[in-house]
Amino acid sequence: MHLTITDDKIDLPPGGEVILRHQTWLNYEKLLESRQDKAAIKIYFDAATQEIRIMAPLPGHGKKSDTLSDLVKALLRYQGQDWDSFDPITLKRFDQAGLEPDACFYIQNRQAILGKERIDLEIDPPPDLALEIDLTSSTEPEDYQAIAVPELWIYRRKVLYIYLFDGEQYQESFNSSTFPKIPVKQLIPNYVERAWEAGSSVALKEFEKKLREL
Structure with a gap:
């Protein structure tokens, strides 16, 4: 599985899921900005676990x-x-x-x-x-x-x-x-x-x- 995250781009193949650990609210907000119009990619943040989940549905x-x-x-x-x-x-x-x-x-x-x-x-x-x-x-x-x-x-x-x-x-x-x-x-x-x-x-x-x- 290939994941690409830059300041203006998030790419994840369909069906892929990635968990990023030790993340902050600021990291989450930056990822939302990077996604731009790729609404199919879903991003979850949980402050209790300090995890961000990135998912690309099938x-x-x-x-x-x-x-x-x-x-x-x-x-x-x-x-x-x-x-x-x-x-x-x-x-x-x-x-x-x-x-x-x-x-x-x-x-x-x-x-x-x-x-x-x-x-x-x-x-x-x-x-x-x-x-x-x-x-x-x-x-x-x-x-x-x-x-x-x-x-x-x-x-x-x-x-x-x-x-x-x-x-x-x-x-x-x-x-x-x-x-x-x-x-x-x-x-x-x-x-x-x-x-x-x-x-x-x-x-x-x-x-x-x-x-x-x-």
């Missing part, structure tokens, strides 16, 4: 991420809820942590961020729901503790993991607080994989039909 990552995001939007429409979504986005808590979910949604806190191009967690609330697709790297709920997103979904190996933040740490849950009456843990994997086999629009239409039947 091509299939984007398709599954888009599908999962579309399914969440279908769920929100089904519940009659408005939302604002961001993809991609960098969420930073100064000098503590920085990460980049595959997608995130403002639902209950939607009004607080309307019209904003950038989210500043010093003054803005975190997203209500964040989504992560793990194909090549492993996202841990602890990565999100400093950011304090109320609900985190991690999709890994055809399984949807749901984590709820209790104010101090994340607890795994079989139910979603965003969609409490819908068995998303059982439904979502079927339709993420269905999109891979039959196409995104087919899977989405079938999912919406299933919701009407609940």
Whole structure:
């Protein structure tokens, strides 16, 4: 695996992941600047471990991420809820942590961020729901503790993991607080994989039909 980092460039082959140890917040900010428009490269920082993780997702990552995001939007429409979504986005808590979910949604806190191009967690609330697709790297709920997103979904190996933040740490849950009456843990994997086999629009239409039947 070949990694190149200069003042104006980061190159990492698809599927690659690199961990840089003994790093500072300043190192993290410089890497974000070096990435420029390469949004596909994700950069995480954890002050507790002093580590920076740099990841270049595989091509299939984007398709599954888009599908999962579309399914969440279908769920929100089904519940009659408005939302604002961001993809991609960098969420930073100064000098503590920085990460980049595959997608995130403002639902209950939607009004607080309307019209904003950038989210500043010093003054803005975190997203209500964040989504992560793990194909090549492993996202841990602890990565999100400093950011304090109320609900985190991690999709890994055809399984949807749901984590709820209790104010101090994340607890795994079989139910979603965003969609409490819908068995998303059982439904979502079927339709993420269905999109891979039959196409995104087919899977989405079938999912919406299933919701009407609940």
